[in-house]
Amino acid sequence: MTGTPRLHRAGPALLQRARGLRPLIEHEAGQAEAQGRLTAPVVDALHETGVCGMWVPAPLGGAELSPRELLAVIEQLSYADASTGWVAMITTLENGAAGAYLGDEAVEHMYKGPRMPLLAGQGTRPGTAARVAGGYRLTGRWSFGSGMLHAQYTHSLAIVEDTGEPRMFVTPVEDITMLGNWDVLGLRATGSIDYAIDGVFVPEPYTHPFALDEPRRGGAIYRLGLLDQALLCHSGWALGVGRRLLDELIGHVGARAGRPGQLAGSDAFHTGFARAEATFRAAAALVHQTWDDTERVLESGGRLDVRQETLVRLALNHITSTVAEVARFVYASGGTSALREGPIQRLFRDVHAGTAHITSGPAALAECGRELAGLAPGEAWAVLGLEA
Incomplete structure (x- = not known):
């Protein structure tokens, strides 16, 4: 590839189609959990709507969404169901990276079929x-x-x-x-x-x-490299499941309003919910601000500097830990409805599985703090740690 790759944007159509999948995804979520994989109707729908090509370079027939577009689509799918959002973000990140970085022989074989490879x-x-x-x-x-x-x-x-x-x-x-x-x-x-x-x-x-950050195909998003694109994935997932947790609690409390002794009449609950909502929105704002800045860097033909690399890691770590706090508040507030099988219980479990991912771990957070405090002069990010 010659010249500096440009940042590609696909527009809102794929986001609208992803949003339209919510009824199907929610309907299939229970069966998917029972069988340990997404159901065939959901997988087919992800292919048919183009979601499976959202990360694939445009020259290979993919949508090649920009970072902010990817955040929005992953958030929508994860809001509908955490497992669906997780599968979609991971498999499409990897088919996008393969399309951008692999040799011609591999790409000609893998991307020739009627469906995008996962x-x-x-x-x-x-x-x-x-x-x-x-x-x-x-x-x-x-x-x-x-x-x-x-x-x-x-x-x-x-x-x-x-x-x-x-x-x-x-x-x-x-x-x-x-x-x-x-x-x-x-x-x-x-x-x-x-x-x-x-x-x-x-x-x-x-x-x-592993560290390749110059694409053979596609635009500037692939200059982020595989690791930073994974940080984007997990940030979008946390945005979706965090918002769904709070919305589920809103529905739970509202359905019981007016009954004696319910949370809807509790000042302590009102205060706790306000804090949870504010904390989540603040963490989400950091994610969006960080990736807005990243897009501007990519549009200008640049690469992220050390501080910007720190901030994309910090934003993910912060939204992930915040969503875990929100999950605990929602679960505690949900009473026996959270204890039994249902959306709140499943979200609580899914969130705590998601927080175990290495990209959101304490070691990365400590390194972020070291860099932000000015204690890592001359060092640069190598995966999840700083090195001289």
Whole structure:
């Protein structure tokens, strides 16, 4: 690619279609949770509306949404159902990255069908890759392959043995062993099982450096690199589930207003709800402000500096911890309705599963504080830590 990639915007049509999927997604959520994966009608609808191509480069027929457009679509899907939003954000992030960064041979094969390919996998705990003629031999075991039961390809991090280079490797799901152990507190419908690969040959065009931030195809969003795009994913998810939690509590309390002893007449509840609403809105505002600034940087042809990299990490960490606080308040306020199977109980479990993700962990927050306090001069972000 020559010149500086431009930031692509697709407009509001995909957001409107995503919003229109809410009745179907909500109807299917219970069955999806019971079977441990999204139902076929929901997956079909995600394809038919173009959601599965929301991150794919425009030259490959995708929507290639801008960061703010992606935030809005992921928020809508996650509001409808946390597991659906999670599967959509992860599989589309990875098919977008594959389309932007893989070699021509891989892309010509993967993106030639009537549907966008879905990718799933793990990019934190690496396997190993031995260099051989024409590619690599990939071996490893990866935990929490988000959306694996919905994917046609895996997208796995491994370290190249002779160089120590971290690379991403794309393999057909037929080449992996699915370990089938998705027995978890929340996000049960995501099908995010552990998987293993034993000495599978991966051709060179089906790999790319983990830290690659210059796309072969598509525009400026891919200059963020894989990690920053993942931060965007999880931020949109937290926005959706946090708003849904508060709205569910509004409906719960309103349906019981006027009855003796109900929360609707409690000053303590009124105060607590006001604080929860304000805290969530403030955290959401930081997310939006941070990604608004990011778009301006990308539009100008620039890259994020260290402080901007800090802020996208801080915004995600803050919205995630805030939503966890909101979930605890909503659950405590929901009484026996929250205890029983239903939206509040499921959201409570899903939120606490989501907070366990490494991108929102305490180590990243501590590094943000170190940089913001001026204690990391000359250091730059390397994944979730600062290095000189």
